[in-house]
Amino acid sequence: MIHPGIVPLVPATLRFDQIRRRFGRLAVLEGVSGAVSAGEALLVTGRNGSGKSTLLRCLAGLLVPDAGTIEYQEDGGTPLEIGERRRRVGFVSPDLAFYGELTVAENLAFFARLRRAELTRGLDLLDRVGLPPDRRAGALSSGMRQRLRWAWALLHRPRLLLLDEPFQNLDAAGERVTRELLAEHLAGGLAVIANPSSLEIDRVAGRLDLGR
Amino acid sequence: MWPAASTWAAEATAVFVKEWRCELRTRYALSTLALFAFTTLVVVSVSLGPLGVARSQGSAVLPVLLWVILLFSVAAGLPRTFVQEEESQTATALRLSATPSALFCGKLAYGLTVIAALEALITPVYLAMMSLPVRSPGLLAVALAAAGYGLAAGSTLVAAIIAQARSKGTLFAVLAFPVLLPLLLLAVEITRDAVGGDPAGVALTQLILYDACVTTAGLMLFPAVWNP
Amino acid sequence: MESLTKTILPWLLWLWLVGVILGAFLYAPPAVGFRGSSRILFFHVPMAWVSFVAFLAAGVESLRYLYGGRAPRHDRSAAAAVELGLAFGVLATVTGALWAKVMWGAYWNWDPRQTSILVALLFYAAYLALRAALEDRETRARLSAAYAVLGLVVAPFLYFVMPRMAEFTLHPEPVINRTGKVDMDGKMVLVLMSSLAGFTALYFWLHNLQCRIAELAERRASLEGDRP
Numbered sequence: 011m012i013h014p015g016i017v018p019l020v021p022a023t024l025r026f027d028q029i030r031r032r033f034g035r036l037a038v039l040e041g042v043s044g045a046v047s048a049g050e051a052l053l054v055t056g057r058n059g060s061g062k063s064t065l066l067r068c069l070a071g072l073l074v075p076d077a078g079t080i081e082y083q084e085d086g087g088t089p090l091e092i093g094e095r096r097r098r099v100g101f102v103s104p105d106l107a108f109y110g111e112l113t114v115a116e117n118l119a120f121f122a123r124l125r126r127a128e129l130t131r132g133l134d135l136l137d138r139v140g141l142p143p144d145r146r147a148g149a150l151s152s153g154m155r156q157r158l159r160w161a162w163a164l165l166h167r168p169r170l171l172l173l174d175e176p177f178q179n180l181d182a183a184g185e186r187v188t189r190e191l192l193a194e195h196l197a198g199g200l201a202v203i204a205n206p207s208s209l210e211i212d213r214v215a216g217r218l219d220l221g222r
Numbered sequence: 223m224w225p226a227a228s229t230w231a232a233e234a235t236a237v238f239v240k241e242w243r244c245e246l247r248t249r250y251a252l253s254t255l256a257l258f259a260f261t262t263l264v265v266v267s268v269s270l271g272p273l274g275v276a277r278s279q280g281s282a283v284l285p286v287l288l289w290v291i292l293l294f295s296v297a298a299g300l301p302r303t304f305v306q307e308e309e310s311q312t313a314t315a316l317r318l319s320a321t322p323s324a325l326f327c328g329k330l331a332y333g334l335t336v337i338a339a340l341e342a343l344i345t346p347v348y349l350a351m352m353s354l355p356v357r358s359p360g361l362l363a364v365a366l367a368a369a370g371y372g373l374a375a376g377s378t379l380v381a382a383i384i385a386q387a388r389s390k391g392t393l394f395a396v397l398a399f400p401v402l403l404p405l406l407l408l409a410v411e412i413t414r415d416a417v418g419g420d421p422a423g424v425a426l427t428q429l430i431l432y433d434a435c436v437t438t439a440g441l442m443l444f445p446a447v448w449n450p
Numbered sequence: 451m452e453s454l455t456k457t458i459l460p461w462l463l464w465l466w467l468v469g470v471i472l473g474a475f476l477y478a479p480p481a482v483g484f485r486g487s488s489r490i491l492f493f494h495v496p497m498a499w500v501s502f503v504a505f506l507a508a509g510v511e512s513l514r515y516l517y518g519g520r521a522p523r524h525d526r527s528a529a530a531a532v533e534l535g536l537a538f539g540v541l542a543t544v545t546g547a548l549w550a551k552v553m554w555g556a557y558w559n560w561d562p563r564q565t566s567i568l569v570a571l572l573f574y575a576a577y578l579a580l581r582a583a584l585e586d587r588e589t590r591a592r593l594s595a596a597y598a599v600l601g602l603v604v605a606p607f608l609y610f611v612m613p614r615m616a617e618f619t620l621h622p623e624p625v626i627n628r629t630g631k632v633d634m635d636g637k638m639v640l641v642l643m644s645s646l647a648g649f650t651a652l653y654f655w656l657h658n659l660q661c662r663i664a665e666l667a668e669r670r671a672s673l674e675g676d677r678p
Contacts, residue, residue: 033586035671072317074450074520074588093449096318107311109240111247123236124319126229162315379600383593387583396579400572401600404607411614425614432607439603443596446516450588 020086021048022169022200024069029078031064038064039075044218046200048169051192051213054204056220062204063103065220066172069202071096084169097125100168100195102159102176110148114158117147118165125166135161139187152179160188164195171201230324237320237328241303242335255299255336259344262291267351284354285413288345289406293373293399295340300377301394303329304385313385322445326378330440333374341366357419364426365416369409372433376402379440382447404432463651470645478641487552490545492641496649497542498567503653504535505570508577509602512595522668523661525591528598529581530660534653536574543567562612569608573601587668 024046031039038061046052054062067073069080071092081089082098090098108117118132136143139157141150150158156179163171171192177185195201196213203211245251266287307313316325345366349356356362380398384390408429415422474492508531515524546564547557558564580597584590 032672035674037672070318072314072450076588093445096449099318101314101318103314105311106314108315109244109312110310111244112240116243120236120240121315121319124233124316124321124324126233380597383580383597384583386589386593387580388585389583393579393583397576397597400569400576401604403569403572404604404611407611408607425611428607428610432604435603435607436600439600443516443599446592447596450592 022082022084023047024080024082024170024200024202026069026080027078029065029068029075029080031061031068031073031075039068039220041078042218042220043078044202044216046202046215048198048200049196049213050215051196051201051203051211052215053211053217054202054220055217056205060220062220063174066101066103066174066202066204070099070101070172072101082170098166098168098170100163100166100171101174102156102163102172103174104178106159106162108147108155108158108162110146112147113144114141114147114150115143117158118161121162122165127166131165131167132161135164138191140183153181153184156180157184157188160191164191169199171195171199171203173201173203175205176203230321233321233324234328234331237325238331241329241332245332251299251302251336252339255295255340256343258298259291259295259340260347262294263344263348263351266291267348270352280352280354281414281417284352285410285417288348288413289369289409291344291348292337292341292370293402293406295344296337296373296377297395297398300333300336300374301381301384301390303332303378304381305390308385317449322448323441325448326382326440326444329382330374330378333378334371337370337374338367341370354417356417358416361416361422362413364422365409365412365429368426368429368433369405369412372405372409372429372436373402375433375436375440376405379436379444379447382444401436405429408432460655463648463655466644467648467652470641470648473641473644478637479635487549490549492645494542494545494549495642496646497538497545498563499646500649500653501535501539501542501567501570503650504531504538504657505573505605506602507531507657508535508598512598512602515591515595516599520588520591522587522591523665525595526661526664526668527657528595530657530664532574532577532598533660534656536571536578538649538653539567539571539574543571565612566608570605573605577601 026045027043029039029042030037038059042061042065044052044054054065056062064073068075069082074092080092080095082095083089084098108114109120112120114136115133118136119129121127122129122132133143139161141154141157141161145154147155147158156177160176163173173192176192177188180188192201193212270283270287307316345362348354377398380394380401384393384397387393408425411425412422412429414420415425470492474489478489478492480486480488508528511524511528511531515521515528518524543564546567550559550561550564551557577594577597581590581594584593
């Protein structure tokens with residue numbers, strides 16, 4: 011576990027090379043490459059169906075590419091295995107859902123136990139993003155759900171954030187808070203952001219256009 | 223912070239607690255399961271009835287029907303543990319957070335408690351409605367425990383497999399029944415022994431061996447089933 | 451040279467099997483007390499044998515897929531084995547039932563071997579149903595491999611449990627093979643062994659063809675695939 015306040019000597023880097031993924035006869039990704047280091051954000055753009063979400067899912071370890079390599083390393087060591095990478099990343103995506111019968115706080119407490127994060131972190135994050143802890147997750151508006159996704163993604167202090175449409179459904183206050191969180195994250199971490207609603211993001215290392 | 227072993231147990235416990243907490247707030251699975259089991263029980267007993275089946279054949283036939291009722295009830299209610307995760311899309315969050323083995327054990331523990339509750343509810347009612355005296359109730363309890371475990375273990379793994387497919391309802395039965403067939407046969411054999419007052423034969427050993435094998439297979443295969 | 455053997459071997463196989471058929475009807479005498487119907491033995495036994503070999507092959511290939519680098523060719527091989535296992539298994543069951551009808555007047559006797567092949571068919575059908583319900587290639591390969599391995603773990607229990615179950619049938623039947631072997635003379639043994647060898651070779655040849663077809667189909671799909 012990375013303890014906050016300790017700046018690692020070797021920055022974390024993510025590198026992916028010639029990623030290919032098809033679904034049946036549909037070739038969604040055909041040789042996509044890119045790299046991003048700590049303190050930087052990589053923007054992924056492209057029209058609907060160009061494979062942005064698929065790429066992010068591959069980077070998160072939720073999908074295995076048909077071909078190509080993904081190397082993510084923290085602390086200059088050997089690249090993490092897919093299982094480790096899966097557990098280390100912070101992931102925000104429109105189809106991420108939580109347990110409707112549990113309250114927001116109970117949801118985060120559950121995932122904090124799974125991730126072996128401090129239980130207080132969940133409450134702190136809820137406070138930060140402005141969510142009432144005792145609201146049932148099933149009773150949240152779409153904007154509040156998006157705030158919950160952010161809180162969940164940051165629960166275990168990840169160094170790599172993979173954000174798919176991260177500001178979707180957020181009102182002005184929500185977008186301000188999440189942009190602050192992103193800026194704080196990019197102080198020491200790295201991020202890949204797909205389909206940003208507005209392209210003003212600091213510390214952009216590069217832009218990957220999947221085209222079509 | 224904590225040693226690795228206790229946090230694995232904490233993870234599995236957290237999954238178990240989460241399952242029950244969600245279940246108790248909706249009462250969906252318990253009520254459906256119990257209702258299904260009870261309805262099947264009533265259908266069976268009304269069709270056969272204590273008078274319909276000759277006493278001499280009762281001890282051979284009735285144990286089979288008890289296990290058929292339990293098997294079908296489990297098939298009706300247990301796959302939900304994984305199917306629900308996929309359908310409500312909470313599976314993504316779970317895939318990124320949980321250690322597969324802890325997740326499997328947590329879900330298995332939940333399945334075990336559900337089956338235990340089901341058996342505790344159905345078996346006495348069944349024995350009473352069919353007027354079936356059991357000479358070795360202790361052996362029957364052992365059979366229920368051992369076979370109930372096997373049902374839970376096998377069903378949990380198969381549920382995880384079909385949850386990611388289409389047409390999950392019928393697919394579970396199609397995949398699970400061949401796997402659970404040895405369990406069913408062994409359970410019936412031991413139950414017959416319990417009814418007749420005979421000592422447990424080699425069947426009990428084989429049932430426990432089956433449980434061990436399915437558990438091992440589950441622990442080994444689940445990570446591959448759950449994660450790409 | 452390699453293409454020469456590739457062209458010659460199928461013809462050799464064809465000749466061998468023709469020889470087996472001729473030998474079955476003209477060379478080997480009918481079994482003592484069985485009349486001409488026993489000739490079905492020369493085809494029924496190898497078919498059942500091949501079906502079980504296929505079961506084992508599917509399990510082994512699935513293990514190789516899961517733990518040997520997830521190479522698609524192992525997945526194709528396992529699927530081909532199951533398809534052939536199903537085909538041979540159905541033939542074995544049908545030929546067995548026909549012979550049972552002639553021998554004992556009933557198509558089905560719950561003889562342990564009859565039941566075993568039936569359960570094997572259930573596993574095959576379940577495996578193929580699972581594959582049909584999974585669209586994504588990687589998920590399909592992974593989950594069906596897991597199910598095949600689970601089947602492999604569970605199947606031996608049927609082998610141990612089934613013979614005891616036969617005691618419960620009301621009409622215990624003599625097992626076909628045992629009676630056959632006691633009365634088999636040298637010529638019959640020769641034809642039977644030749645048939646076993648021929649059918650096994652046939653299985654491997656068909657399996658090889660099936661794998662190659664599957665690979666070509668996959669390659670064609672990736673070449674003429676749609677663009678989003």
